[in-house]
Amino acid sequence: MKLIEGGVTAPAGFLASAGKGGLRKSGKSDIALILSKRVCNAAAVFTSSRLKAAPVVVTASLISAGKGKLNGAVINSGNANALTGRRGLRDAKKMGAHAAKLLDVPAGRMAVFSTGVIGQFLPMNKVYAGIESAVSALSESLSAGSKAAEAIMTTDRVRKEVAVEQMLADGRRIRIGGMTKGSGMIAPEMKGLHATTLTFITTDAPVSGSYLQKCLDRYAEDTFNMVSVDGDQSTNDSVLVLSNGSAGGPSVRNDPMFEEAFGYVMRQLSIMLAMDGEGATKLLTVEVNGARNAQQAKLAARAVVKSNLVKCAVFGGDPNVGRIAMALGSSGCDIDFSKLDVSIGENRKCPVISSGIVTDKGRKAASMMKKREVKFTIDLHKGKGSAVALGCDLSYGYVRINSAYTT
DSSP states (O other): OOEOSSSSTSSTEEEEEEEOOSTTTTTOEEEEEEEEEEEEEEEEEEEOSSSSOOHHHHHHHHHTTTTTTEEEEEEEEEEESSSSHHHHHHHHHHHHHHHHHHTTTTTTEEEEEEEETTTOOOOOOHHHHHHHHHHOOOOOSSHHHHHHHHOSSOOOOEEEEEEEEEEEEOOOOEEEEEEEEEEESSOOOOOETTOEEEEEEEOOBBOOOOHHHHHHHHHHTGGGGOOOOSSSOSSSSSSEEOOOTTOOOOOOOOOOHHHHHHHHHHHHHHHHHHHHHTOOOOOEEEEEEESSSSSHHHHHHHHHHHHHHHHHHHHOOOOOOHHHHHHHHSOOOOOOOGGOOESHHHHHHGEEEETEESEEEEEEEHHHHHEEEEEEEEEEEEEEEEEEEEEEOOOOOHHHHHHSSSS
């Protein structure tokens, strides 16, 4: 596998663009388009929140009605189109229909996504203008993919994209590219057709729809669903994967080389989300080993990475290991605290809890906690279950951003 430049336009046959409709106060691009020259097999996972934004409902319905066939997606930033009732659903449908008409693709083949402030109606005249602007800028260039990645940003500080080239088991070379956005309101619990993060992955491999969904379900659980910036699940969380088959050859099914590349792209995008959390100054990685099973390990890892007290300690570089133990105790995971081991740093460099007792490594631990990337390794000595969760610290910047988000 080779890491290459670009994002969603790195695979053959995909175009992208950004347009300006005036939805964002900053005046920056606020509409993104992704388009395939040929129809794609599509797979998706969406927020499991009971409050689902209108585009989530509409896109899930489109994928179901079209039996997993799409040509692309239209995305707006600056407005989530959530908590907008029937009007929001109509507006989401209009948004997709307008894009499909201008792109000359069949009705119902353009998925719709939104991100931004909750509780406001979409100004459709601005949405239409932005779509028209984006259509005129469509390109296969890598820079077009990057511009699309910038157009979907809200409080993100940097655009997030990645692409790889991989040789499949039968010798074919394929590409997978992706872009994501998300900085706050991130603690996804996404389920197949039922993440704010919006993520778009494209591949020129001819992957069957069922296999694409299988891969997405598997890797979403171990990547995006293990990220927490602030513990709040969005109304709009979504991951969409499009396979257009431009690489040619037979349909890809059960190929470990494809899965390796797909999993890598998912992991890299999820790491980018955690590193760019609102106000974040540090990346937090929590690795749990020795749990009774994988599900128990995930409970423990998520509890630690979501704890506001742990996040504050990470921000301040304070090795308050009691907070880690506290989070584990309320996680629901089966733990024998007399066997608990916790280390800080790569390769378990600094043991801070050994067999349930706090060690005398406080000074060294404080030094480890000052680093840009902080890692906790937890061993429960209960079984073979393991999991990794990603997050960030909780800083003054997070409070500043979210105390004035709509004003």
